[in-house]
Amino acid sequence: MKKIFALSIALMASSFTLPAQAALKVFACEPEWAALSKELGGANVDVYAATTALQDVHKIQPRPSLIAKYRQADLVVCTGAELEVGWLPPLAEKGNNPKVNPGTPGYFEASRFISMMEVPSRLDRSDGDVHAYGNPHVQTAPDSIAAVAKGLADKFAEVDAAHAADYKSRYQQFNTKWTAAMQKWAIKGKPLNGTAVVSSHKGWSYMYRWLGMQEVATLEPKPGIPPSAAHLEDVLATLKAKPAKMVVFAAYQDRRPADWLSEHANIPAVELPFSVGGVAGTDDLFGLFDVTLDRLLAALQGKK
Template sequence: MRYARWLYISLLLGLASLPARADFRVFACEPEWTVLAQQLMPDAQLTTATSYLQDPHYIEARPSLISAVRTADLVVCTGASLEAGWLPTLLQRAANPGVQPGKPGLFYAADHARLHVPHDHVDRSMGDVHPEGNPHMHLAPDELPKVARALAERMGDLRPEAAADIMARYIKWRGQWNQMRANWQRQAAELQGHSVIIQHTNFSYLLRWLGVEATIDLEPKPGLPPSSSHLSKLLTEPGLASADVILIASHQNPKPAEWLAQRTRKPVIVVPGTVTNEPPTDTLAGLISTIINHLEEQITEASDGSL
């Protein structure tokens, strides 16, 4: 009896020490969804189509990406037409029936968030405008928990045997997110009423949440590179004098921001537009904290007249 009991305990311990099965494959269009999926299902196999140094609007449908989609159990993308230039090609060439539009294996984060500035009518003359609204909602402190919960539920539907564990990880993530959001709210009190110059709408959700106004856009139209004539016109914009800093993402060309900074003596903040592989910006919470900290530091210095 003692031997049998020892054998049973040894078997349980041996099973517990085995590595978790990595038979669930997730293809993420952007890094933010990779890290979110990893936090919910850490044993999943993850493939990311883009990096923080790339513009997610413009990606080549490479054979390696097609292969990853072909074997994916779940494809997680932003949606709202952000990947309209390349994702349909990937899905078509991969020919994976489980991740096609309308199937449970295709998850669009934007479907589970409230998007800013939707448009009833969009045409090419408006630039890179999305009819569904601004798709860059991964930095929205109030919207991310909705996306995370929906993603946890979708993963649980696809892997019912792991659904309870996935939901438990979501609950833990949500608790940590709420704590960080309380810190961000305290910092927001110092930033409200200030204004910044941006390039594109990458940070619009976070800026609006902080109470910081984006008074000037370096782009003449969404998605169009700043031209010399447009930049020259910005020097006469009424809101230029009141803007504290110029905020751009790492994947954007820094020259327009530097040109304007040389003529206005306004500091340029360059931060990742999405998560990276290095801390502290390797999580969405860490990325938001980094952006807010940079804004707080530079705006405080500008307000004190030390710049």
């Protein structure tokens, strides 16, 4: 009888136990921030990547699935610096989630933690797709990831205080691993210092600064403007005076202009992942930079 009574009390107590706190729902605008959120949040976060490395993040449609995820989000993590200006505002309007609006605790911009490059002295649409706050493609250098990681971990702790200690611990673990990886990459990337390169788009400035590479031309005549045959001929002529070792393009881009220049200038065309998931072996941030360096070094050796 005593056993039955004790069991009854235990069952009643369990019925009043609060359910485990739900994971923090993170809406990441780009795959690099989704990957970083998973590194820093672990089981405490439920991360949704709104875009992939095989999409041009300037040109995203606010489709119903994005709207639904935005509406459910506890935290929105984006690059900012106007990278998402073409699609995030209409998505926010349709998603109607005030707690993640810009300026609220539920909104995080990675670019605010970065010393921005190529901030324009003037704004004129005739100059192409120029961003007022500078080049937003900060994810192409590991020091950018390091700078954002601390700010994002602090943001997680702010909006999910119950797991603040977990976020601090995971950040410390990630920072230790990332610092070691950056030291390894710095040594590995030394042969690239001073290398001249042609870019498909002004998307690699932070990577070039990190590795000491030099951009001598771009396939786009202006940012966001597809190259014409005449412009490609101009780039080819430029390379006679300023030879380049390779032409770089992102996995999401049309490779034909890069292949044309590769053939006519007799230099390798290098497809880089640009973000997590862009090519095989880039399932996380560590793989992103491992593969990027491997491909750049292979091109430096003249491998097409």
